[in-house]
Amino acid sequence: MSRWAVVLAGGVGSRFWPLSTPERPKQLLPLVDGSPLLRNTLDRLAPLVAADRTLVLTNAGLVGPIAELAPELPWENIIAEPRPAGTAAALAFAAREIARRDGDGAVMICVHADWSVGVPEEFRRRLAQAADFAEQHHALVTVGIVPTRPDPGFGYIQPGEAIAGDARRVARFVEKPTREVAERMVREGYLWNSGIFVWRAGDFLEEVRKHTPEVAPALDTGADIAAFFAAAQSISVDVGVLERSDRVFVLPGDFAWDDVGTWAALRRVRERDAHGNAASGDVHVLEARENVVHAEGNTVVLYGVSNLVVISREGLTVVTTMEGAADLKRLVEGLPSEVRDRK
Numbered sequence: 494m495s496r497w498a499v500v501l502a503g504g505v506g507s508r509f510w511p512l513s514t515p516e517r518p519k520q521l522l523p524l525v526d527g528s529p530l531l532r533n534t535l536d537r538l539a540p541l542v543a544a545d546r547t548l549v550l551t552n553a554g555l556v557g558p559i560a561e562l563a564p565e566l567p568w569e570n571i572i573a574e575p576r577p578a579g580t581a582a583a584l585a586f587a588a589r590e591i592a593r594r595d596g597d598g599a600v601m602i603c604v605h606a607d608w609s610v611g612v613p614e615e616f617r618r619r620l621a622q623a624a625d626f627a628e629q630h631h632a633l634v635t636v637g638i639v640p641t642r643p644d645p646g647f648g649y650i651q652p653g654e655a656i657a658g659d660a661r662r663v664a665r666f667v668e669k670p671t672r673e674v675a676e677r678m679v680r681e682g683y684l685w686n687s688g689i690f691v692w693r694a695g696d697f698l699e700e701v702r703k704h705t706p707e708v709a710p711a712l713d714t715g716a717d718i719a720a721f722f723a724a725a726q727s728i729s730v731d732v733g734v735l736e737r738s739d740r741v742f743v744l745p746g747d748f749a750w751d752d753v754g755t756w757a758a759l760r761r762v763r764e765r766d767a768h769g770n771a772a773s774g775d776v777h778v779l780e781a782r783e784n785v786v787h788a789e790g791n792t793v794v795l796y797g798v799s800n801l802v803v804i805s806r807e808g809l810t811v812v813t814t815m816e817g818a819a820d821l822k823r824l825v826e827g828l829p830s831e832v833r834d835r836k
Contacts, residue, residue: 597695611749637684648686
């Protein structure tokens, strides 16, 4: 089998303001440990897929920083999307490029650059199984995460008919339910929709042509990436392809996955002290519990407080609650530009 990896590394990650900026977005930040999230992702994939078969799709302004962060990647494997056009277009372009370089039968493993994975060996084992299943069954495979809690911030997958081993046909996708519905889904065996996808390049392109008129015309635009993205309408791969196809299957995954969506998520993925504080940088804590602290260029001292998120960098400190950290967009929109856009 010829395996390729596709890493989606676009976007800014505005929910990680004030640390995340267009020049230094979430995927380039050391949020889980001392390495940037994208570096963690590439290291996690390296035993499974060679660097010369790893594509990173990103924004034009990030090609240079990513090349510096990942010098093992060939320059032509860092692909700058001319404009945001949704994951269906991004993955279709990647599939077309892989098919051009290596044929329709090449299997592509698609992940995002900004996840935390606590058990990388199991992650790779599951991806290898998904690749085998995709090749043998000409299937579009997703790895659904076994939930650890009823989280309304995630999409869910209902597994259907059993096919082989623990592979199941996908019965349906559910977008971000209410907490009450999420609780019921967890009880009934639904899985989190992780955004991990595995398929043969040719099979995916075939399904795009068949089911995704928003992207299909772009497949015939030739080698010019600008023409491809100009011809594609923005739509997610879940809505544009997977929900419309009858070739979609799911494998359960249990490897301490987290999408690191907000500052509050760092309490789950970072190492914590005996009182549940997840701290990075020069941080001193006394009689404080269950806080998330990120300090760059400053010293932060917490005393007698709980369930706070504190982000401090030179010239700016943000303090909020765990709940407030999930809605930083509203805060940012209400700030004067000299504070909001401070670099």
